Each structure stands twice: as C-alpha cells, then as structure tokens.
Amino acid sequence: MIVCTVYAHELPKYGVKAGMINYAAPYCTGLLLAHRLLNRFGMDKIYEGQVEVTGDEYNVESIDGRPGAITCYLDAGLARTTTGNQVFGALKGAVDGSLSIPHGTKRFPGYDSERKEFNAEVHWKHIIGQSVADYMCYLMEED
Numbered sequence: 384m385i386v387c388t389v390y391a392h393e394l395p396k397y398g399v400k401a402g403m404i405n406y407a408a409p410y411c412t413g414l415l416l417a418h419r420l421l422n423r424f425g426m427d428k429i430y431e432g433q434v435e436v437t438g439d440e441y442n443v444e445s446i447d448g449r450p451g452a453i454t455c456y457l458d459a460g461l462a463r464t465t466t467g468n469q470v471f472g473a474l475k476g477a478v479d480g481s482l483s484i485p486h487g488t489k490r491f492p493g494y495d496s497e498r499k500e501f502n503a504e505v506h507w508k509h510i511i512g513q514s515v516a517d518y519m520c521y522l523m524e525e526d
Contacts, residue, residue, distance in 0.1 A: 387423060389416040406492065406509040409472035416473075417480020426450060430481035438507030440488050443481045452483040467492040467509070475510065 391408050399411050414432075421427040429449050433441045445451040455477065462470045471490045478484050488494055492514075493505030508514045 387416060387420045389419060402512055402515065405512055405515050406469055406472045407512040409469040410476040410510050413473035413476025414480045417477045417482045420453060421481060424453070432481035433479035436479065436507065436510055438493065438503040438510055441479055443483050452481060454483040457484055457486065464490060466490050466494055
C-alpha cells in the first residue's frame with residue numbers, strides 16, 4: 384500500500400533549484416518524504432528529526448507516552464545497491480527526517496571497505512553537494 388510519495392521534480396518549490404541528479408537531490412527527496420508522511424499522521428511536532436546535517440549515523444527513538452516512530456523499510460527494487468548509490472541518499476534523508484528505517488553505514492559514501500570504517504565527513508560532503516563543487520573546481524583547474 385502506498386501511503387505517501389515524493390518526486391525530485393517537486394524540490395524547486397522548496398528552494399532547491401539545481402543539482403537534481405547528484406546525491407543531494409535524493410537526500411532532499413527523502414527528507415521531504417519524511418516530513419510529508421509525519422505531517423499526514425500529525426506526528427511532525429513530535430519527531431523533528433536531525434536538526435543539523437552532519438553525515439553521521441542517526442536513528443530516531445520513540446518517545447515515551449507518544450505514538451511510536453514510523454517504521455519503514457527500504458525497497459531498492461532493481462537499483463544496484465553499490466556504495467554511494469543515490470537510493471542511499473534518499474534513505475539518509477528519510478532517516479534524518481525521523482523515519483525509523485533499519486540500515487547501516489556500509490553503503491553510504493565515506494565507507495571504506497578495506498579498513499571497515501565510516502567517514503561521516505565524506506558523507507556530509509555528498510549530502511551538501513560539496514563533492515560536486517570540488518570536482519567542478521578540479522575541472523576548471525585542468526582547463
């Protein structure tokens with residue numbers, strides 16, 4: 384059953400005017416989905432989500448005496464679930480928006496499979512689009 388949908392082409396209504404194909408757009412889409420879903424069930428005042436985007440792992444916890452956090456599950460469909468795939472940007476946005484989705488950090492950008500470590504700063508740079516800006520600066524220097 385589909386309860387709520389959000390599409391990236393809706394983002395310009397909320398001030399996101401560029402970068403619709405990088406990692407930041409799915410993050411914003413997931414965040415918008417979480418806020419829309421919580422609003423639909425009247426829980427947006429109870430669960431505010433991650434206030435400051437850091438790239439660190441975040442898990443919402445239910446509040447005693449209040450309705451429990453909404454639990455969802457990621458269905459990646461036919462998407463290749465490789466490290467850094469945009470589907471994980473949408474997952475991170477939804478989790479930061481206060482949806483409870485079981486996940487780990489192994490598929491987020493910034494996870495080093497050789498050292499088995501997660502670098503939240505690398506993930507943060509992907510979320511805010513800094514990785515794209517750095518690459519653009521690199522290309523400008525090349526020319």
